[in-house]
Amino acid sequence: MQPPNIGCTPPPESFGQDQKSKSNPIRYHQMTMRLLRYIAAGFINFFSITQPPPEAENRAALYIAAMLLAVLAFVAIVITFAAHIFSK
Numbered sequence: 001m002q003p004p005n006i007g008c009t010p011p012p013e014s015f016g017q018d019q020k021s022k023s024n025p026i027r028y029h030q031m032t033m034r035l036l037r038y039i040a041a042g043f044i045n046f047f048s049i050t051q052p053p054p055e056a057e058n059r060a061a062l063y064i065a066a067m068l069l070a071v072l073a074f075v076a077i078v079i080t081f082a083a084h085i086f087s088k
Helices: 017-022 025-046 054-086
Strands: none
16 A cells, blocks of 8 residues: 655655656657757747747757758858868
């Protein structure tokens, strides 16, 4: 028989769930998508782009993140190439 749940005391089976949820891949994906949606929302609001519908939010976040990474990679390649050329 389990002790009754009194006040704010969590039931015994919920102890240690925080440790388990940190290694949960679904939770990790949700946290990653939340960060990507936050970055995409900032990008969309900064450039006054029309907000995507809720069902297309994840796709827009992935697309914007991919384009930003591509631009950063391109800039890094150009800087590396220029540093190599001008160092001789």
